[in-house]
């Protein structure tokens with residue numbers, strides 16, 4: 317379970333201080349599929365990045381499975397990012413010159429090294445997104461929709477409890493978006509907790525719960 321308690325995030329420059337999160341509080345239960353919606357600039361990505369420890373908060377607390385994530389040691393943060401959460405971003409962030417296999421294997425390599433028994437795990441993750449047939453292909457040769465499916469396979473390779481997805485369909489056409497939403501729905505049905513940022517209300521409707529943000533706060537949901 318994720319508990320966000322009164323989180324404030326300020327971006328400070330020499331001239332101004334901007335509050336991207338202004339006392340956001342929220343609970344997400346295990347196995348939920350939530351969509352975070354809100355206008356551009358409302359703080360959605362900032363919140364998701366804080367949940368993923370990709371960014372730090374100015375004040376407030378985030379507990380994940382009862383653990384205060386701002387109190388994790390460097391080693392624990394690395395483990396949290398690698399194993400507890402899986403990230404999916406709008407712009408896939410694959411290694412373009414690497415094969416699909418190498419892209420999906422990467423978190424396993426970071427966690428424990430290159431090992432023979434990585435292969436069945438990579439194959440299982442690619443099967444889950446319907447891309448086993450592209451395992452030898454270079455990432456750069458795939459379509460956008462396929463690249464996002466590889467990114468999802470990479471996100472689930474260490475069997476994380478939480479999938480954090482920031483506008484996962486933002487760069488995709490309707491057909492590919494539907495495909496990605498179906499995959500996320502399948503992961504949800506298999507027990508993953510999914511937190512998806514989207515400004516597309518049709519995609520948001522597919523989640524079990526819609527959380528609305530405005531000016532750095534949760535206003536609904």
Ligand SMILES: Nc1ncnc2c1ncn2[C@@H]1O[C@H](COP(=O)(O)OP(=O)(O)O)[C@@H](O)[C@H]1O
Nearest residue numbers: 327334336354355356357358359360361362363
């Ligand atoms: N690194 C940064 N430095 C300064 N301001 C930032 C930074 N990141 C985000 N912001 C500002 O914080 C606000 C919220 O950003 P963001 O969380 O990306 O919104 P959303 O994802 O809802 O569009 C925006 O006004 C944005 O300009």
Ligand SMILES: [Mg+2]
Nearest residue numbers: 360361362482
């Ligand atoms: Mg954003």
